[in-house]
Amino acid sequence: MSKTLLALILSPARLLQTSLATLGFLLSLPAIQAQEVRVEERPPAMVKMSPGVYQLGKMRLDKGTRSLSFPATVNMEDGPIEYLLVAAHGSTHESLLCTDVHASDIHFAMLLLGAKGAPATNPQTGQPPATARVDADSLRNAPKPQGDSIQIIVKWLEDNQEKTAHIEDWLFNSDTQKAGERGPWIYSGSMLLGSTFLAQAEGNLAAVVLNSSALINNPRTGNNNDKIWFVHKNAVARQGSVVELTISLSSPSPQK
Numbered sequence: 001m002s003k004t005l006l007a008l009i010l011s012p013a014r015l016l017q018t019s020l021a022t023l024g025f026l027l028s029l030p031a032i033q034a035q036e037v038r039v040e041e042r043p044p045a046m047v048k049m050s051p052g053v054y055q056l057g058k059m060r061l062d063k064g065t066r067s068l069s070f071p072a073t074v075n076m077e078d079g080p081i082e083y084l085l086v087a088a089h090g091s092t093h094e095s096l097l098c099t100d101v102h103a104s105d106i107h108f109a110m111l112l113l114g115a116k117g118a119p120a121t122n123p124q125t126g127q128p129p130a131t132a133r134v135d136a137d138s139l140r141n142a143p144k145p146q147g148d149s150i151q152i153i154v155k156w157l158e159d160n161q162e163k164t165a166h167i168e169d170w171l172f173n174s175d176t177q178k179a180g181e182r183g184p185w186i187y188s189g190s191m192l193l194g195s196t197f198l199a200q201a202e203g204n205l206a207a208v209v210l211n212s213s214a215l216i217n218n219p220r221t222g223n224n225n226d227k228i229w230f231v232h233k234n235a236v237a238r239q240g241s242v243v244e245l246t247i248s249l250s251s252p253s254p255q256k
Contacts, residue, residue, distance in 0.1 A: 090205070
């Protein structure tokens with residue numbers, strides 16, 4: 001990949017000025033991977049709604065707050081989980097939320113906001129990140145997730161009243177017998193396996209239990225234990241409720 005194309009990936013300002021044809025090529029590239037891949041879809045058309053605010057399909061991007069919002073549905077209101085968010089073809093039997101917004105579109109929008117994702121290699125081994133396979137051994141030896149620090153907020157209507165929660169309030173840790181600890185999540189940006197963008201292919205977008213194929217990972221203690229995370233049934237919105245999920249970058253804005 002040329003230096004010019006790499007600069008486009010890492011610079012939101014340049015990306016906003018680039019044609020959709022070029023952006024269509026970029027949308028499946030994690031920011032951490034400098035290699036060409038085959039792309040079968042283009043990102044949704046970007047419409048300016050107000051200064052710094054853009055609509056991209058069902059997503060709303062706000063450059064001022066460095067945030068991305070899109071709809072999701074409460075998929076479970078009780079039971080064990082390994083994911084915060086999946087697509088319809090993802091692991092819906094173990095996910096709190098489900099969305100029909102594509103992983104590649106979310107990643108495209110996060111690049112526009114300046115996200116970089118995780119490094120292309122594990123700093124401890126110098127090797128590419130682990131594959132998406134998750135088992136007891138891979139979880140036990142999983143390195144600390146790396147990438148951009150983000151906050152995740154949900155808004156929804158309940159009995160005609162608007163409510164807001166930190167997404168971790170909807171998690172329950174059976175080890176601590178408490179809700180998930182409030183704080184940042186990690187935007188890892190998923191990874192490529194050959195020419196396949198794994199988050200798009202597998203539909204697993206935000207993981208509570210570490211998964212290198214997910215766009216987002218959990219940095220909390222116990223993130224390598226797939227037995228302790230449950231839906232916080234006393235806090236979560238009703239199953240089937242439509243929520244607005246907002247991801248906000250909390251790391252410093254990139255230099256221009």
